[in-house]
Amino acid sequence: MEPKKICSDLVALRSENPLGDTSGPIEYIRDFLEARGIGVQVICTPGGRCNLVTTGKPQPLMLCGHVDVVPALDEGWIHPPFSGTIEGGYVWGRGSSDMKGGCAAILSACDELAEAGEALPATLVFVCDEETGGEYGIRYLLEKNMLSPCDCLIAEPSPALHPCIGQKGLCRLELRFTGTPGHGSLYPLVGISAVMEATKLLDYVQSLHKREFPMDENLLEIIRTSSQVFAGEFMMDKGSEILERVTFNPGVIAGGEKVNIVAQHCDLDLEMRIPWGCDIRDLTREIMVHAPYASIVKETLHEPSLTDPSCDFVSIVCREIEAVQGRPASPILQWAASDARHLRSAGFRVIEYGPGELTTLHGTNERVTVAALEKSAEIYLRIMRVYGSRSQAV
Structure with missing residues (x-):
């Protein structure tokens, strides 16, 4: 199933946080996966804050996404924010980039695996409440010991050639x-x-921004790369200050x-x-x-969190990005926070990579390109097949 159609469907299922009710998109994902023979467990907390985890033995790879979105007013949008309109090479609407687009790409990759008769070589986790701290989402699942530490790819929007391996x-x-x-x-x-x-x-507090802190030289090199990426994505010429300072x-x-x-x-x-x-x-x-x-x-x-840039997980993700995008890929750091911090604290190696128009996140006319959805789905599929072949070799 094409990721643009899945993304459009998910955007139309409202899940603003607050209030945080994600029952609509979680039911959609449950039906989608069960129709392809993939077992799931839905875990809900008060207020319709629902999460979904695939069942079966723990896998060495986990693909993760959140289905809650920040609120949106109708004013200022080219297309209504919850229409999921597909037009001009984009899927439009609240959450199309952050991050129902990434969730759609995961599901599309799973659909292709099912069509090929291949078993799912990853645990899938779709959560609520990322936008307000994760108390009812990823943190709840971790507290209940429902997730086992492994390599985790979160489908958060990122630059096309740069998976994120750490956060302030x-x-x-x-x-x-x-x-x-x-x-x-x-x-x-x-x-x-x-x-x-x-x-x-x-x-x-304003004076704290001028303070400098000691950093490992390898980390400084990634910060320099990240700063160059930020300059291109956001027209931001002081990316190093954002990453190196309070x-x-x-x-x-x-x-x-x-x-x-x-x-x-x-x-x-x-x-x-x-x-x-x-x-x-x-x-x-x-x-x-x-x-x-x-x-x-x-x-x-x-605390700041980081996945070792020299580990094999980072190498695999960068290699598969390069194979699909046709250009070299390299990891970056980011200034924002996500569920990655909770997972790293629990022993997961976490990378964020997904489709999205970064300059539209949380803004009016949020959108994601159809091309980015399709390429992300292909990258996820390739990564899952790498881990699937590893499991078969053991």
């Missing part, structure tokens, strides 16, 4: 600042403003009680992406030293 760390702090109220006309002589204390911390975003700040009262409370949700060589817990402690009137309400910390 993630630090999210929900901070509550507490000040001393007083008459607004007397500040700063009277009172301690929680709002001003929050802004003082942000001044300090980047930050004060996503939410709210505080104060009234314009003429020195603010007693202020809440700040701060996110930072952490480079290799930076001790994330030391950094957190350092931040709190510069926030004497703040307490941590909630803390989420993930």
Whole structure:
């Protein structure tokens, strides 16, 4: 079955997160796989947050994708965001790139295996909740010991010649600042403003971006390659700074009680992406030293993660990409976060590679080219056959 048709079907099955209900696309995938003789188990958590794992003995390869998508408003789209329109060499709609296109390519490759009468040489995992941290998706499956560590290919969108083998760390702090109220006309002589204390911390956090951290020379070489890729994909000429330094975003700040009262409370949700060589817990402690009137309400910390670039899994994926794309492939690192971090922490070797128009992710007119879907399906098929031949040789 052509991946463009599968992608179109999946886009039309709404699964925005929040709210997170993925029952529609998971039921579609279940029916698709069972019709081809592939056994599955569907695991649902409250709110229709559903996951799917193929049954049978653990395999040395796992193909993984998430079926939840970020929300979309109707305004500004050439085609309605949940239409799945196929036009002009693209499949259009929310999730077409991130990442129902990758899921469609996996399913299309499995369809070709079934048509050829070949057994599926991989475990398939389709999850909910990637867009909000994975609590009900990949993290839930790992906590329930439903997945065994192996080589894992996540079909996240990536540059056509560059599988992603690592990600920066993630630090999210929900901070509550507490000040001393007083008459607004007397500040700063009277009172301690929680709002001003929050802004003082942000001044300090901004200075962290200038800090450099020690890195292995081999990692620096991949960072240089990654920076060149980013420059081409995103017109971004400071990719090395993004990967080598702390980047930050004060996503939410709210505080104060009234314009003429020195603010007693202020809440700040701060996110930072952490480079290799930076001790994330030391950094957190350092931040709190510069926030004497703040307490941590909630803390989420993930170290930078990396799959060994010299391992055979990376070599196999790059080789099969080269065979289909007709040009040399090389691994890169990325600044964003995905389910890869949870899987690497659990002992999986993880690579991300999939179809997508990267500049449209989470934006209006999200789309994926039909050509990218077809090539990704072929690459997945070739990788699965490599692992299938290995299993037969054992």
